[in-house]
Amino acid sequence: MHTLRIDAGRLQGNLEELSRIGRLEGGGVCRLAFTEEDKRARDWVEAKMRALGLAVRIDRIGNILGLRKARREAPPVLCGSHTDTVATGGCFDGSVGVLAGLEVMETLNEAGIETEVPVGVLSFVNEEGARFQPDMMGSLVVRGSLDVDHARQIAGVDGITVGQEIDRLSFAGAADFKRMPIRGYLELHIEQGPLLEKNDIQIGIVEAVQGIRWIEYMLEGAAAHAGATPIELRQDAGFVAGCIVQLARRLSIEIEGQRATVGTLRLSPDLVNVVAEKARLTVDLRNPDPGRLDEAEARLNQGIEEIAASERVRVRRATKVNVAPAAFDPVLVNAVDQAARGLGYTSIRMTSGAGHDAQILAAACPAAMIFVPSRGGISHNTREYSSPEQIAAGANVLLRSLLAIAG
Ligand SMILES: [Zn+2]
Helix, strand or coil: CCCCCCCHHHHHHHHHCCCCCCECCCCCCCCCCCCCHHHHHHHHHHHHHHHHHEEEEEEECEEEEEEECCCCCCCCEEEEEECCCCCCCCCCHHHHHHHHHHHHHHHHHHHHCCCCCCCEEECCCCCCCCCCCCHHHHHHHHHHHCCCCHCCCEEECCEEEEEHEEEEEEEECCCCCCCCCCCEEEEEECCCCCCCHHCCCCCEEEEEEEEEEEEEEEEECEEEEECCCHHHHHCCCCHHHHHHHHHHHHHHHHHCCCCEEEEEEECCCCCCCECCCEEEEEEEECCHHHHHHHHHHHHHHHHHHHHHHHHHEEEEEEEEEECCCCCCCHHHHHHHHHHHHHCCCCCCCCCCCCCHHHHHCCCCEEEEEEEEHHHHHHCCCCCCCCCCHHHHHHHHHHHHHHHHHHH
16 A cells, blocks of 8 residues: 555546636636536536545535545545636636545545445535635535535625526535534645745645735725825825735734735725725735734724825725634644655655645534645736646645545
């Protein structure tokens, strides 16, 4: 069993085949959640699972579970990730985890290995949240913190609801994974950051994931002539928005482990010679420490109130996403560590900067993650790349740690 390895060529072939669904001209893919492209990719995964002899079940939000037979019936050890992407996504974010999981199943089939407890692959729906928020929607449903009927009512950026798309494209099955006991969940993913590549390390053993908050701010001042209105008479929503961008950077510098980003900012009326009446912007806050995350949000809101009051601009805010930091299960983290060592790969322990389904599941079952390097640390971009060798190393660690837990 110690010489058992996945087939790197086969895994690469599957990654290439999947990347043809929703392919963008010039590379990369667009498979926004609950679109035809997303559905075609999910059908492709389902067909692969059936071809591998897995028992396939789909729940009411569209999560797909493929389970392999074992010596005894018991809570399964699962691996997986997602196949939806952002609008200008790469071919690796999410897909690597699902396809490596399928590759592990095929490797076990070929070697005729029967595990003690079942192993399987879980492909989550709408991890990215680019069209419908919250992100990690599928794993939130599995954990039981998002009700399917509520999720169906959520409208996307285009006004269409999740439920309408689920019905139109037949995403749903009848299964319910909410109370399914899971012995462990392992997710292989590209790092989406520069640390592994920069330090020339093959495997990231992920111990924790940062907490994430997305807050939207709506500012309302008064439109005025850019030439005729004295500064002291202005209620400039654009000025307050600019101060928020600066404040976010200052918090990132002053609070340990903090990242704060203004990723969207729209001014209205958005004209060259008019003081902005309104501004709508988002702040993405991340920190591995829950107390520091609270501190960042409190200081952000207090700073915004002060600036807005002095400019006589009204502020409304709405929290769009609030995901607590997650610490992964020490037993699973150790299993990944042992597997990487046993295979002779270089590895480091690290915290994930990006959010993942594993972080959601960590509240419901033991979970851990395996990272492989991302070239240039680039992700959520068509230029995203990890080499076949890097992905194969991650898949071999997944295979070995999964076996260690499943017996
Ligand atoms: Zn992902």
